[in-house]
Amino acid sequence: MGSYDLLYYLSLAQLGEALKHRIPNLNKDEIQGMYISLDEDKDQRISKNDFLSCLRKNPLRIAIFPIENTNADFLIC
Numbered sequence: 001m002g003s004y005d006l007l008y009y010l011s012l013a014q015l016g017e018a019l020k021h022r023i024p025n026l027n028k029d030e031i032q033g034m035y036i037s038l039d040e041d042k043d044q045r046i047s048k049n050d051f052l053s054c055l056r057k058n059p060l061r062i063a064i065f066p067i068e069n070t071n072a073d074f075l076i077c
Contacts, residue, residue: 010038010046022064 015038016031026034040050055062 008047010051015046018065 012032012035015035016026016028019026019031019034035046038046038051038054040053041047055065
């Protein structure tokens with residue numbers, strides 16, 4: 001993984017960290033399932049476009065991702 005990936009893609013670990021604050025009882029399979037569903041272009045990484053596209057299609061998910069609890073810069077729309 002290059003430095004570009006660290007800046008512009010959400011990792012599985014970052015997603016798990018963001019989700020554990022909102023849904024503390026999620027297991028690894030559920031986090032993986034959310035990761036797969038957010039990866040709109042199925043390239044096994046979540047870009048800003050993937051994330052925003054998924055939220056447009058599933059607007060209720062936006063409540064899961066509070067901006068103040070994440071360190072992924074691209075989550076700030």
